[in-house]
Amino acid sequence: MLLRFTKMHGLGNDFMVIDLITQHVSLNPKLIRLWSDRHFGIGFDQLLLVEPPTDPEMDFCYRIFNADGNEVEQCGNGARCFARFVQDKRLTAKNEIHVQTNGGPIVLKVRRDGQVRVNMGAPRFTPAEVPFQADAEADIYALSVGQQTLDVAALSMGNPHCVTVVDDLDSVGVEQLGPLIENHPRFPQRVNAGFMQLLDPQHIRLRVYERGAGETLACGTGACAAAVAGIRQGLLQSPVKVDLPGGQLLIEWAGPGKPVLMTGPATRVYEGQIRV
Numbered sequence: 001m002l003l004r005f006t007k008m009h010g011l012g013n014d015f016m017v018i019d020l021i022t023q024h025v026s027l028n029p030k031l032i033r034l035w036s037d038r039h040f041g042i043g044f045d046q047l048l049l050v051e052p053p054t055d056p057e058m059d060f061c062y063r064i065f066n067a068d069g070n071e072v073e074q075c076g077n078g079a080r081c082f083a084r085f086v087q088d089k090r091l092t093a094k095n096e097i098h099v100q101t102n103g104g105p106i107v108l109k110v111r112r113d114g115q116v117r118v119n120m121g122a123p124r125f126t127p128a129e130v131p132f133q134a135d136a137e138a139d140i141y142a143l144s145v146g147q148q149t150l151d152v153a154a155l156s157m158g159n160p161h162c163v164t165v166v167d168d169l170d171s172v173g174v175e176q177l178g179p180l181i182e183n184h185p186r187f188p189q190r191v192n193a194g195f196m197q198l199l200d201p202q203h204i205r206l207r208v209y210e211r212g213a214g215e216t217l218a219c220g221t222g223a224c225a226a227a228v229a230g231i232r233q234g235l236l237q238s239p240v241k242v243d244l245p246g247g248q249l250l251i252e253w254a255g256p257g258k259p260v261l262m263t264g265p266a267t268r269v270y271e272g273q274i275r276v
């Protein structure tokens, strides 16, 4: 059988998107790893599935798998692509789309200029919710990584994030530190490791070493986590422009208990078919 898919990206964080409303496929981690391979497969950071909702209040169910084949809770750049996808494929006529994810409900809006605004829900800070091993909740934790101790924020945007403020993003060893933080024993479900440099109170640079995918050109939930961590520490003010290697996102957050709003592009690259 030939399975239809769309290759998309959000600021270079790239995806294989499959409509599982009008098609059916049986997936397993080995097949996802094969498809994600950039030499032997299609090549992507995440696989995104569009499914019917199980919650009648929602329009769709959005499932996310990292390139390593593991299912995860949330993907921000993917959420913007999801909105474009369901509109382009005429799976909905709505402009405000309510979506169920393993990380909680999100709301997607495609703007007239083509940018997509996502209400990502409220960030969570209690260590058990991240999950992160700590005696009590704090804005900053001391984390031993190799020979050094980093001051990090640990929070959930539906998925787990560890954010470190650095002086100079270009001289950070993201390739070395990223996997050490991703697999740190204090993060029992592994973690996405973000490194942010402050440019001014409303502008940062960010690189993210993603759990299950390595460093990507952009991470939407990573941008939300970094902006929230900076605002919570009194270093940043909403709205925050986040410069990632693949481009810029705008993040708004009004404070604890309030949802995080993320605005940015969603790009379709090509339509494909693969034999399964």
Ligand SMILES: N[C@@H](CCC[C@H](N)C(=O)O)C(=O)O
Pocket: 013, 045, 046, 066, 072, 073, 074, 075, 076, 077, 078, 159, 160, 192, 210, 211, 212, 213, 216, 218, 219, 220, 221, 222
């Ligand atoms: N690229 C994504 C995040 C994808 C999931 C992440 N790697 C995880 O394991 O939690 C984004 O744009 O948010």
